[in-house]
Amino acid sequence: MLRRSLPGSLRLSVRVERRPEVTPRSSIIISLGMLLLAFLASGLIFQFLGFSALHIYRSFFTALLSPIMLEEVFRRSAPIILAAIGLCYSYRMGFWNIGAEGQLYMGMIAATGVVVLYSAGYGPGEQLLLPAVVAASMMAGGAWGLVPAILRVRFGANEIITTLMLNYTAILLADFLVHGAWKDPAGYGFAQTVQFPAAARISIPGVPDAVAYLALALVVTALTFLVFRFTVFGFESKIVGLNIYASRYAGLSIRSILIRGVFISGALAGLAGLIVVSGLIGRLRPGASPGYGYHAIIASMLGGLYPPAVFFSSILFGMLVTGGDLLQASLQMPKSGVEIIMAMIFLATIVAEFVKRHRLTIVVGGGGAGT
Amino acid sequence: MVEDLLESPGPAPTPIPKVEMRGIVKRFPGVVANDKVDFTIYAGEIHALLGENGAGKTTLMNILYGIYTPDAGVIRVRGVPVRLRSPRDAIRLGIGMVHQDFRLIEAHTVVENVFLNYDGLGFIPKWSALESRLEEIASNYGWRLNPRARVGDLSPGEKQQVELLKLLVRGADILLLDEPTSVLTPIETKMLFKTMRRMAGEGKSIVLITHKLSEAMSVSDRVTVMRRGRIVLSKPTREATIEELSTAMVGAQLIGNTVLEERPTAPADGVPTLQVSALSVMGDEGVLAVRDADLTVNRGEVVGVAGVSGNGQIELVEAIAGLRKPVRGKIILNGVDVTGASPRRLMELGLTYIPPEGKKWGIVPELSIYENVALRVARYEPYSRLGVINWRRVAEVAERVVSEFRVDTASIKNRAGSLSGGNVQRLILGRELTTSKPSLLVAAYPTKGLDIAASEQVRRILSRLRSEGVGVLVLSEDLDEILELSDRIVVMYGGRVVGVVRRGDATPELLGVMMSRGVAVSAST
Ligand SMILES: Nc1ncnc2c1ncn2[C@@H]1O[C@H](COP(=O)(O)OP(=O)(O)O)[C@@H](O)[C@H]1O
Ligand SMILES: [Mg+2]
Numbered sequence: 001m002l003r004r005s006l007p008g009s010l011r012l013s014v015r016v017e018r019r020p021e022v023t024p025r026s027s028i029i030i031s032l033g034m035l036l037l038a039f040l041a042s043g044l045i046f047q048f049l050g051f052s053a054l055h056i057y058r059s060f061f062t063a064l065l066s067p068i069m070l071e072e073v074f075r076r077s078a079p080i081i082l083a084a085i086g087l088c089y090s091y092r093m094g095f096w097n098i099g100a101e102g103q104l105y106m107g108m109i110a111a112t113g114v115v116v117l118y119s120a121g122y123g124p125g126e127q128l129l130l131p132a133v134v135a136a137s138m139m140a141g142g143a144w145g146l147v148p149a150i151l152r153v154r155f156g157a158n159e160i161i162t163t164l165m166l167n168y169t170a171i172l173l174a175d176f177l178v179h180g181a182w183k184d185p186a187g188y189g190f191a192q193t194v195q196f197p198a199a200a201r202i203s204i205p206g207v208p209d210a211v212a213y214l215a216l217a218l219v220v221t222a223l224t225f226l227v228f229r230f231t232v233f234g235f236e237s238k239i240v241g242l243n244i245y246a247s248r249y250a251g252l253s254i255r256s257i258l259i260r261g262v263f264i265s266g267a268l269a270g271l272a273g274l275i276v277v278s279g280l281i282g283r284l285r286p287g288a289s290p291g292y293g294y295h296a297i298i299a300s301m302l303g304g305l306y307p308p309a310v311f312f313s314s315i316l317f318g319m320l321v322t323g324g325d326l327l328q329a330s331l332q333m334p335k336s337g338v339e340i341i342m343a344m345i346f347l348a349t350i351v352a353e354f355v356k357r358h359r360l361t362i363v364v365g366g367g368g369a370g371t
Numbered sequence: 372m373v374e375d376l377l378e379s380p381g382p383a384p385t386p387i388p389k390v391e392m393r394g395i396v397k398r399f400p401g402v403v404a405n406d407k408v409d410f411t412i413y414a415g416e417i418h419a420l421l422g423e424n425g426a427g428k429t430t431l432m433n434i435l436y437g438i439y440t441p442d443a444g445v446i447r448v449r450g451v452p453v454r455l456r457s458p459r460d461a462i463r464l465g466i467g468m469v470h471q472d473f474r475l476i477e478a479h480t481v482v483e484n485v486f487l488n489y490d491g492l493g494f495i496p497k498w499s500a501l502e503s504r505l506e507e508i509a510s511n512y513g514w515r516l517n518p519r520a521r522v523g524d525l526s527p528g529e530k531q532q533v534e535l536l537k538l539l540v541r542g543a544d545i546l547l548l549d550e551p552t553s554v555l556t557p558i559e560t561k562m563l564f565k566t567m568r569r570m571a572g573e574g575k576s577i578v579l580i581t582h583k584l585s586e587a588m589s590v591s592d593r594v595t596v597m598r599r600g601r602i603v604l605s606k607p608t609r610e611a612t613i614e615e616l617s618t619a620m621v622g623a624q625l626i627g628n629t630v631l632e633e634r635p636t637a638p639a640d641g642v643p644t645l646q647v648s649a650l651s652v653m654g655d656e657g658v659l660a661v662r663d664a665d666l667t668v669n670r671g672e673v674v675g676v677a678g679v680s681g682n683g684q685i686e687l688v689e690a691i692a693g694l695r696k697p698v699r700g701k702i703i704l705n706g707v708d709v710t711g712a713s714p715r716r717l718m719e720l721g722l723t724y725i726p727p728e729g730k731k732w733g734i735v736p737e738l739s740i741y742e743n744v745a746l747r748v749a750r751y752e753p754y755s756r757l758g759v760i761n762w763r764r765v766a767e768v769a770e771r772v773v774s775e776f777r778v779d780t781a782s783i784k785n786r787a788g789s790l791s792g793g794n795v796q797r798l799i800l801g802r803e804l805t806t807s808k809p810s811l812l813v814a815a816y817p818t819k820g821l822d823i824a825a826s827e828q829v830r831r832i833l834s835r836l837r838s839e840g841v842g843v844l845v846l847s848e849d850l851d852e853i854l855e856l857s858d859r860i861v862v863m864y865g866g867r868v869v870g871v872v873r874r875g876d877a878t879p880e881l882l883g884v885m886m887s888r889g890v891a892v893s894a895s896t
Contacts, residue, residue, distance in 0.1 A: 230759050230760055230762070231755075231758050231759055231760065232749050232750045232755050232758050232759070232760055233758060235742070235745065235749050235760055236749065236750070238738075239735055239738075239746065242735045242737050242738065243731075243734075243735045243736075243737075245726075245731050245732045246731075246732060246733065246734060246735050246746065248694060248714065249692075249694070249714060249724070249726050249732045249733065249747075250714070250746045250747040251693075251713060251714035251715030251716075251717075251718055251747065252715075253715070
């Protein structure tokens with residue numbers, strides 16, 4: 001008689017619970033599943049835009065896996081791998097550095113600066129040119145990363161904003177130099193600098209450039225893997241990212257760990273920049289990077305900040321960047337088509353992180369007091 | 372039942388309670404947060420719900436607000452049994468809650484915050500009408516609140532008013548306020564109490580959660596005390612005394628005049644390991660949480676810090692542990708001035724700190740047990756050399772910690788977050804005592820949230836350290852525990868050390884009075 005419950009109705013609801021743990025295996029399966037979904041979703045969009053998704057994907061992958069294209073894929077993957085591995089240092093500390101692009105540009109600018117000096121007859125001799133450009137690019141990239149790191153540590157400035165703004169600063173600085181002081185006088189008025197001499201290029205004698213770059217990226221990946229797993233710095237930087245209270249309690253030098261980690265991030269992005277200017281293009285010019293620093297963000301996330309996985313996810317992005325040109329040339333589809341895929345992968349990565357942390361169950365139940 | 376009441380002409384017309392909670396049980400992993408709780412709210416009353424941290428007050432109110440569903444028990448609102456599945460259900464029944472932490476969007480204006488998620492707003496809200504409605508309610512309570520102000524620019528007291536407005540516009544007449552005064556200045560608190568009285572005058576019912584006795588005494592009509600998930604006392608406020616409430620809060624079973632026997636003062640030789648003098652420490656709210664505190668811990672001695680929570684104890688030990696910079700005063704550890712020293716330096720000088728809330732401060736739940744063992748010592752030999760960690764060595768030590776301190780786990784590779792509270796605490800203690808040789812152990816609420824057996828084991832470990840000549844400073848919310856462990860007891864009130872009582876002189880009543888009144892009844896050292 002008094003059991004009058006408030007009016008209700010049948011309802012469907014999704015219950016979201018935090019999942020205590022994910023095994024590495026299910027984590028990989030979730031990531032790959034989400035990746036597949038990203039390609040499916042992009043396919044749907046292509047279809048909707050009046051292209052045949054199946055045709056696009058088929059020609060896309062068969063072309064990319066041909067020897068010539070594969071070389072190009074590897075060349076372009078190298079800077080993405082370096083920058084993405086670098087970002088792992090930032091992200092594992094919870095430092096949301098989205099400034100790899102700017103750090104990469106600073107690497108390009110610094111290396112080019114050395115070469116411009118060299119061509120003008122100053123600076124290092126031929127033997128020292130390569131070490132000089134490597135050091136310059138890494139220091140410049142690292143220093144560009146230090147700025148937001150110090151702003152964060154000293155003033156609590158949000159690094160997402162500062163790193164993003166410094167991207168534009170670096171890109172515009174490159175434009176400024178290329179259009180002005182560093183413009184190649186023998187370049188028929190094009191906005192570009194002098195060509196990098198052979199002595200300033202990373203190469204292994206008798207080996208294609210692509211292999212040399214990939215080897216360098218592989219070495220950096222392996223070293224990073226070891227740093228993360230076996231060094232005090234790698235361990236402490238992970239703690240800083242996971243639990244700031246425990247870090248303080250444990251007496252970690254949080255500031256110094258943050259600064260070191262972000263410097264390494266920037267230095268690796270700078271090294272990526274060196275490969276771009278010295279190897280992929282051969283000189284600095286506006287728009288020298290098609291956004292490798294941004295691709296690296298997604299690649300490092302997709303790889304779950306686990307260096308071996310990041311290595312491969314970066315190669316996937318190398319394929320997409322290379323494939324973009326292909327789409328345009330052979331399928332009459334705008335280059336930005338691949339950006340749809342990239343965006344989908346990015347969304348999928350975010351969803352994958354959520355799925356890894358939560359368990360979703362769909363509850364069917366009658367309504368009680370509420371609806 | 373309501374009908375029965377209405378039909379049968381009872382001898383005395385008992386007022387129908389607005390809310391009746393009967394036999395409420397709520398379990399969380401490892402704790403019973405509410406253990407067969409009965410709680411009643413009448414119309415027009417201010418009902419103070421008292422209890423120490425972790426007593427289960429918030430949980431009880433979250434149940435009434437539909438955030439948690441109880442494991443057992445019934446809730447009747449205005450005589451009608453209800454099932455609350457979400458705050459939406461509660462709001463519909465006129466129940467509203469203001470959480471301990473404000474749930475406001477700082478970038479939005481007052482009116483936007485108040486009417487966020489408000490039914491019947493329409494597709495295009497008529498903001499000006501809504502604004503004048505807010506102004507009307509606000510002026511009714513004497514608040515000066517601009518509906519167009521950005522919430523981020525408001526003071527804590529004004530934010531509170533915004534939270535209250537959220538409830539009022541939804542027609543709430545049962546208001547649950549969870550520690551509303553913790554962020555307020557004394558003047559704002561007074562203002563809030565005035566508002567509360569006015570609301571009660573309009574027939575609204577208000578539950579005021581607090582752990583401050585004076586507030587309960589000054590504003591409430593009725594007071595209920597919770598301790599460890601149970602109701603230990605509930606009566607009209609005018610019939611309650613402050614002593615009675617404080618003893619109920621900290622441990623009702625202690626009433627009596629038990630004097631603990633003196634015990635052999637182990638190796639205590641009067642050599643101080645810690646000397647704190649005239650220490651003042653800032654609290655999170657920008658007022659001094661510790662004022663001119665003096666404190667000494669000798670070798671082989673346990674000093675307990677007693678006090679109702681929120682009287683500066685935690686800030687005191689955090690300053691000693693290097694986690695808070697003191698404003699004034701001096702801390703000397705084994706003869707070395709360590710005022711303002713970093714946690715790292717303190718650790719190297721022989722201080723070991725067992726933090727409160729082990730899962731938050733003491734471990735990294737996402738990492739494995741053995742990685743957690745390395746947490747504080749990875750940078751030292753023999754756990755690492757030249758920056759390279761020797762994980763084999765760490766694993767050996769972790770195995771020892773797990774077996775000697777009986778951390779219940781199948782493998783040291785398991786995530787530390789999967790351990791129960793007691794096991795986390797044993798892991799922390801075990802790690803600290805295995806990887807370092809402290810001369811001073813500072814333990815903040817080391818048994819909080821542990822079951823009886825686990826607490827006992829922790830106390831045994833502390834006693835063993837004492838007999839080994841270590842100085843021990845321990846915080847506890849449990850007077851029994853303080854009395855059992857301590858050679859001397861320091862009582863804190865309002866951030867001051869109001870008395871130091873020797874073991875032989877300490878009685879629960881004496882401590883209870885000192886803790887609740889801040890008077891040093893008989894201070895001796
Ligand atoms: N969501 C939760 N999950 C697990 N334990 C909880 C949760 N909420 C509260 N508890 C535990 O329940 C007990 C009572 O907590 P709470 O109701 O917040 O106490 P109070 O508000 O009186 O300080 C504590 O031991 C607390 O750790
Ligand atoms: Mg609470």
